[in-house]
Each structure stands twice: as C-alpha cells, then as structure tokens.
Amino acid sequence: MKIEVARNAGFCFGVKRAVQLAFETARTSGGPVHTLGPIIHNPQVVAELERHGVRAIADARHIRRGTVIIRSHGVHPDVIESLRRRGLTVVDATCPFVTKAQRAAAALRGEGRQVVIVGEPRHPEVVALKGYAGRDSVIFNHQPVRIKNRIGVLSQTTVSEDDFVRALLAFGKQASDIHIFNTICNATQIRQRQTMELAQRSDLMVVVGGRDSANTARLAELCKRVGQPTRSVETEDELRTAWFRGVRKVGVTAGASTPAATVQRVVRRIRELTTGKTKAEGRRRRGQ
Numbered sequence: 001m002k003i004e005v006a007r008n009a010g011f012c013f014g015v016k017r018a019v020q021l022a023f024e025t026a027r028t029s030g031g032p033v034h035t036l037g038p039i040i041h042n043p044q045v046v047a048e049l050e051r052h053g054v055r056a057i058a059d060a061r062h063i064r065r066g067t068v069i070i071r072s073h074g075v076h077p078d079v080i081e082s083l084r085r086r087g088l089t090v091v092d093a094t095c096p097f098v099t100k101a102q103r104a105a106a107a108l109r110g111e112g113r114q115v116v117i118v119g120e121p122r123h124p125e126v127v128a129l130k131g132y133a134g135r136d137s138v139i140f141n142h143q144p145v146r147i148k149n150r151i152g153v154l155s156q157t158t159v160s161e162d163d164f165v166r167a168l169l170a171f172g173k174q175a176s177d178i179h180i181f182n183t184i185c186n187a188t189q190i191r192q193r194q195t196m197e198l199a200q201r202s203d204l205m206v207v208v209g210g211r212d213s214a215n216t217a218r219l220a221e222l223c224k225r226v227g228q229p230t231r232s233v234e235t236e237d238e239l240r241t242a243w244f245r246g247v248r249k250v251g252v253t254a255g256a257s258t259p260a261a262t263v264q265r266v267v268r269r270i271r272e273l274t275t276g277k278t279k280a281e282g283r284r285r286r287g288q
C-alpha cells in the first residue's frame with residue numbers, strides 16, 4: 001500500500017512562530033508564564049509546554065503576575081490593554097496575517113463603514129477581530145445577516161475562497177458601497193488545495209490534528225466533499241487496521257496545528273498496521 005503525505009501538512013508559519021515564542025519565553029522568563037487559552041489546538045503540544053512551565057489559562061482575570069503569551073489567533077484589544085494595565089508582561093504571538101486582518105478591520109471602521117466579518121462567530125480569531133471592527137460589526141456565517149448600505153468586508157483567515165466569494169455575492173444584493181479586504185491566509189488555501197488534490201488520487205484520507213482544531217476539521221470536510229472515505233485522528237494510537245483493508249493508496253494530511261513529529265508517527269504506524277508489524281517490532285527495527 002502506498003502512503004502519500006500532503007506537501008504542506010502540519011504547522012503553518014503562524015503556529016510555528018507562536019509555539020517557538022512560547023518555548024523561548026519559558027526558557028528566558030523569570031516568573032510564571034501563561035498562555036491565554038491553549039497556544040494551539042493540539043493537546044500534545046499544550047502538555048509539552050506545561051512540562052516546560054507554561055500554563056494555559058482560559059480567563060485573563062485569573063492571571064495575577066508574570067508573563068502572558070497571546071496565541072496566534074490574537075485577542076480583543078481590550079484584553080491586551082487590561083493585561084498591561086495590571087502590570088503583566090505581554091508576549092504577542094498573534095500571527096502577522098491575523099494582525100493584518102485586525103488592521104484591515106480597524107481601517108474599515110475608520111472609514112465609517114459597518115464591518116462584516118465572514119467567519120465562525122465563536123472562533124477566537126473572529127471574537128478578537130470584532131474588537132477591532134467595532135460594535136456595529138456583524139459576522140456572516142452562511143446565514144443571511146442585516147447589513148447597511150456602506151460596508152467593509154473581510155474574513156477570518158481560515159475561511160475558504162469559495163465561502164468568501166459566496167458571501168460577497170450575497171452582500172452585493174444588499175449593499176451598494178462595499179470595500180473588500182481579502183484577509184484569507186495563503187497557508188490555508190495552499191493546504192486545502194493540496195489536500196483536495198491528494199484526496200482525488202487516494203482511496204482513503206487520514207487527517208491528523210487536534211479535535212478542537214477548526215482548520216483540521218475543515219480539511220476532513222474537504223476530503224469528504226471530494227468523495228473520499230476520511231478518518232480523523234489526533235495521534236497514531238487511534239488508527240485501526242480495518243480502515244486500510246482493500247486500500248491501495250492512503251493520503252495523509254494534517255492541520256496547521258499538528259506537529260511534524262505527530263504526522264511522522266501516524267505514517268509509521270500506518271506502515272506497521274498494514275504490514276502486520278506490532279508497535280514493539282517497529283520500535284525494535286528503528287533501534288528505539
């Protein structure tokens with residue numbers, strides 16, 4: 001059985017940068033270090049950071065001293081302001097592409113437009129974007145929304161091109177003065193395109209990533225849209241031999257928050273399962 005891994009599977013630029021910053025801060029900071037929410041949607045990386053003394057705290061009000069790392073999704077500007085006011089050190093690991101979207105939201109608001117954000121309302125990046133977009137901003141998530149005649153449109157960075165275009169077509173019927181910022185991140189587009197191409201030449205797709213990772217879930221959704229059987233796993237331990245019966249080629253892809261080492265372990269385990277080797281045999285062969 002052939003195994004092909006998608007070319008851009010795993011950490012994207014922004015996530016890699018945020019994780020590196022977190023480990024670096026753990027090494028260099030004197031006091032306690034926290035991340036505001038898990039640094040990425042990957043429990044294994046979060047656990048590893050915890051072993052290095054970095055704790056994920058959901059609510060900023062519970063952090064009393066030390067350093068707070070802002071994750072790649074960014075946060076509402078009021079949160080950063082309040083952390084600084086309380087004397088905490090802020091390490092901003094917001095992805096530069098997300099910062100670009102935040103600036104676009106502030107610029108559109110500055111033009112006196114109602115800002116429309118295409119994305120998932122509860123996603124932390126969108127919650128943060130809304131802070132820059134102003135009180136009268138609205139979020140478009142497939143369902144119709146009431147908008148003004150003069151609007152500014154941008155999107156959550158991980159929205160697909162198709163969804164963004166569909167949203168723009170809908171707004172075109174309601175508003176006549178529209179300023180558009182394309183804030184979709186290239187890393188997402190490339191990963192999605194390569195995953196769909198790989199799904200087309202595979203009999204089965206295995207999507208690797210945290211269960212809470214929206215972009216990982218999106219990759220699985222796209223594989224299914226191509227019409228391929230798709231399995232989602234967080235780690236190699238969830239793989240089952242039965243999935244690979246009769247499969248000649250398996251494609252492996254991974255969300256932007258999945259470490260390369262996890263992808264490699266999944267590929268190795270698929271090989272072991274499909275060649276009838278046990279995990280222990282595999283480890284012995286690799287001299288571990």
Ligand code: SF4
Nearest residue numbers: 012014095097157185
């Ligand atoms: S997907 Fe794009 S915007 Fe999001 S963290 Fe990665 S590089 Fe940044």
